[in-house]
Amino acid sequence: MSENTEEQALAEKNGPIFLNINPDDDAPFHEIESLCLNCHEQGTTRLMLTKIPFFKDVIVSSFSCDQCGHQDSEIQSAGPIQERGVILKLTVAAKQDLNRQVVLSNTATMSIPSLEFEAPPNKGLLTTVEGVITRAVDGLQQNQPVRKAIDPDTAAKIDEFITKFEKLKDLEKPFIFLVNDPSGNSYIENPSALKADPGLTVTKYTRNLEQNKLLGILPDDATENIEPEAEEAAVEANLKDEVLQFRSNCPNCNSPCDTNMKLVDIPNFKQVVIMATVCDVCGAKDNEVKGGAGIEPKGIKISLHLTDPSDLSRDLLKSDTCGLEIPELELTLEHGTLGGKFTTVEGILTDIKGQLGEENPFISGDSSQSDTRNKVQEFCARLEEIISGKRLGVHIILDDPAGNSYIQNVYAPEPDPEMTVEHYDRNYDQNEILGLNDMQTENYES
Structure with a gap:
């Protein structure tokens, strides 16, 4: 049996590796004996693998020694070093x-x-x-x-x-x-x-x-820095008719699973890379979208006025650099929240509702604040009215400095009367976030 198969079998037997914090249940943890650095006797280390809402998986460790009373705690990220x-x-x-x-x-x-x-x-x-x-x-x-x-x-x-x-x-x-x-x-x-x-x-x-x-990314004797790796391999290869599959970890329970990747041409837009993950352990499904044509010369701001329930079925591409607003609900998602998504208008609203309500463990249990819980439940109810088509007249606004986001124009190639598209010049801070201010494309060898 291969190592990956053994990991998956263990995950299926014991359940998800990283669990949400649930105030109603005792958090599962692992105990191991370890050396106390204070008195050099044997103490106990407790490890808890958990999730921090709107952040990532972490490992919380706590050490205590019954011999000398020494206590210590530490937290480690369970994810990789970020690109920036x-x-x-x-x-x-x-x-x-x-x-x-x-x-x-x-x-x-x-x-x-x-x-x-x-x-x-x-x-x-x-x-x-x-x-x-x-x-x-x-x-x-x-x-x-x-x-x-x-x-x-x-x-x-x-x-x-x-x-x-x-x-x-x-x-x-x-x-x-x-x-x-x-x-x-x-x-x-x-x-x-x-x-x-x-x-x-x-x-x-x-x-x-x-x-x-x-961080150990480069050896100590390195004299030249490295630039963030561009995702050019998929673009250079002719992969339009091929689905690539590679091993990864479930974004929900961190169990080993397969991720499928494919290049897709979106009509009247551009080529994108779609990665879809389905976990056999917890049943979670997730997709992520990466732009296949790089950063556009200008940013893009798209505003869609929902006037009919059929607008909820429009295709929507939100890149991992895109922010989202619904002014009528006073909702603003920072750039990059929810990651890249290729879905529909209804799908992105459902994802927002799920992240805010159903998947947020801090609004349930005795430790949650009733005011916060009531506000979140009220907000989710208003979102559900839009998702079900009972509330129309709201605006969905995508703001992407990289210019890689899109909402389907059902009147294409004619202009859409309910949608406005604005291309704008990025400011210094937006270029800094995208890493463009320090990028040199001419005479870089010198």
């Missing part, structure tokens, strides 16, 4: 901002510019903004009694700095909380997920040579 690094900039202006969940990978640097404070990469951490501040204060307070006896001046300065840190929790004035992670696997919670977060800015960037060395 990420900078998360949060303006902390209210008490609820202190309660936002924060995932810090072991390559993330955390800083608070107003205090000129920066914490270098350490072990992975799952906490809140307030928890990060508390851990920083605890770290500064270590060895303070000894320091006061040996170096009173330094100890006094540290006490003064700790006082400034503690005042951050009182929110006398807003402050900036920054996370810079070259691996792209850090995260700050958006409390109003699927809507734009006015207090959080997410910037993705291309790693430099030193960062790629730090």
